[in-house]
Amino acid sequence: MFVAEGAIVKSESLMKWILAGWLLFIVSALFFIAAAWRAGDMLALAGGVFFLIACFSFLVPIVGERKV
Incomplete structure (x- = not known):
């Protein structure tokens, strides 16, 4: 189970x-x-x-959650 932007995502395929x-x-x-x-x-x-920085900031919780 993964958390992406406040929503719980259960599928590894969806996370990819x-x-x-x-x-x-x-x-x-x-x-x-x-x-x-x-x-x-x-x-x-x-x-x-600024758009590029925003994209990276949205990736932080996604990538951080995958490492756990």
């Missing part, structure tokens, strides 16, 4: 899908950051960096 989804969000954030950097848009770059 949740983790895969967050990893895809991270990849998307990296592409967004690269596009903002290339365009020279500092506001979009800051937004991309």
